[in-house]
Amino acid sequence: MVGMRDVAKAAGVSLSTVSLVVNNTGYVSADMRAKVESAMRQLNYIPNELARNLYRNRTNTIGVIMPTIAHPFFSTLTAHLQREFAARDLKTLLCSTADTDKGESEYIDMLQRHMMDGIIMAAHTEHPADYWTSIHRPIVAFDRTLGEGVPVVRSDHEQGGRLIARQLIDSGARHVVLVGGPRSQFAEGTTFPTIRYHLTVERLLAEAGIACDYVEAGTVADIAAHEATACAIFEQYPDVDAIVGSDVVASVALQEASRRGIEVPADLQVIAYDGTLMAETAGKRLTAIRQDFPAIAAALAVRMDSQIAADGGPASPSKNDSASDVDTQPTPEEVIPVALIPGETTR
Structure with missing residues (x-):
């Protein structure tokens, strides 16, 4: 196997010069670099990536x-x-x-x-x-x-909350249901910034006199719980006229509304939060807060x-x-x- 010593011998330079060229560290004159690179090509030398990373204290x-x-x-x-x-x-x-x-x-x-x-x-x-x-x-x-x-x-989840609230207020929503993670995540000192969009929506809707309920749907990894919650909303809140939740929740809610003969958006508005490809393939193109x-x-x-x-x-x-x-x-x-x-x- 060809090593750096072979390259140094072929190029007529020191081993340290070859090392500087291979690892791209330190100064090497253009003439010296050209000699080393020419020798590397002639010998078909391939640098040892592991050794180079160890030298640079990097694993990439x-x-x-x-x-x-x-x-x-x-x-x-x-x-x-x-x-x-x-x-x-x-x-x-x-x-x-x-x-x-x-x-x-x-x-x-x-x-x-x-x-x-x-x-x-x-x-x-x-x-x-x-x-x-x-x-x-x-x-x-x-x-x-x-x-x-x-x-x-x-x-900017606060901005997301404001955009949702403005859409619902301007469109005449009367009873909004928000779907999210465990409410325990809303405690003071929480490490979850995402709760800010829920809190912003709740505050602005309350100021506008619009009813708003929050429904827990389990942790983010419990997809089945999110789907079940989206279906259960219609039984728990028969007068709901707007549902806001993740792309998963919004997609399932849209499909459940269709099964129940509920017209969207005339009788029920649905807003997704995330804006993944799922928001465009739910049967109707979901109105969504898109994260960039x-x-x-x-x-x-x-x-x-x-x-x-x-x-x-x-x-x-x-x-x-x-x-x-x-x-x-x-x-x-x-x-x-x-x-x-x-x-x-x-x-």
């Missing part, structure tokens, strides 16, 4: 922890993250906590042993804040608060670059980012705007 692997990829929101976000990291020559190692027997602890152990460069944390965790801040390795949170010093990227998946993935990647650079490793290059993107320290929390995408299920 980012762990992505999701609660489940069965839910369309998290599968869509995962796809965009993989695409974003691939553009930066980074591999993605996926952990779906609800779909496997192992949780995030295994990934944290791998991170601490430098078997991956960083972790995107997008799943629920019961660890206290000091657990995450004590790891002292690159971690970026999505849509949850892990503790001071851990950067967060989230959607490309912008979320890009923001998470930029913050991961910054965290890795601060950890002592080189930030990963990206064909979409300028050098200033990783040289400046981003704010602890980045809020990504959402948009109301009109469909066929609102008036």
Whole structure:
């Protein structure tokens, strides 16, 4: 097998010069670099990626922890993250906590042993804040608060709530049912920013004198519970004239309304929150609050670059980012705007 010593001998340069060229570290004159690269081509030398990563203290692997990829929101976000990291020559190692027997602890152990460069944390965790801040390795949170010093990227859920409330108020809704996760997540000090859209809708509808009920549908990983809840709404609230929930909830509610002969949107408005492909394939195109998946993935990647650079490793290059993107320290929390995408299920 051809090694760097063979390349050095063929190029007539030192082994350290070949190392600098292969690892792209330090200064090498254009003449020397040309000699080394010519020798590499002649000898068909292929750099040992593992050895090069060890030299650079990098694995070029980012762990992505999701609660489940069965839910369309998290599968869509995962796809965009993989695409974003691939553009930066980074591999993605996926952990779906609800779909496997192992949780995030295994990934944290791998991170601490430098078997991956960083972790995107997008799943629920019961660890206290000091657990995450004590790891002292690159971690970026999505849509949850892990503790001071851990950067967060989230959607503007308050804006999403305002857009939903305005649509319902302007269209003359009288009784709205919101569907979401366990109400216990709404406690003071919650780590779930997503509750803000529910709270915003409730507040604005109350101010407008519109009845609003909240229905729990289990955890985000319990898809069956979300589907069952969407069907049960019609029995529990026979006068409901607007339903707001995830793409899953909204799609099932739309189908159940059709089975019951309820006209949408004349008698019932349905608004989805997420805006995945599911919102466009539910039978009618759902009116939806669309979270900006490309912008979320890009923001998470930029913050991961910054965290890795601060950890002592080189930030990963990206064909979409300028050098200033990783040289400046981003704010602890980045809020990504959402948009109301009109469909066929609102008036």
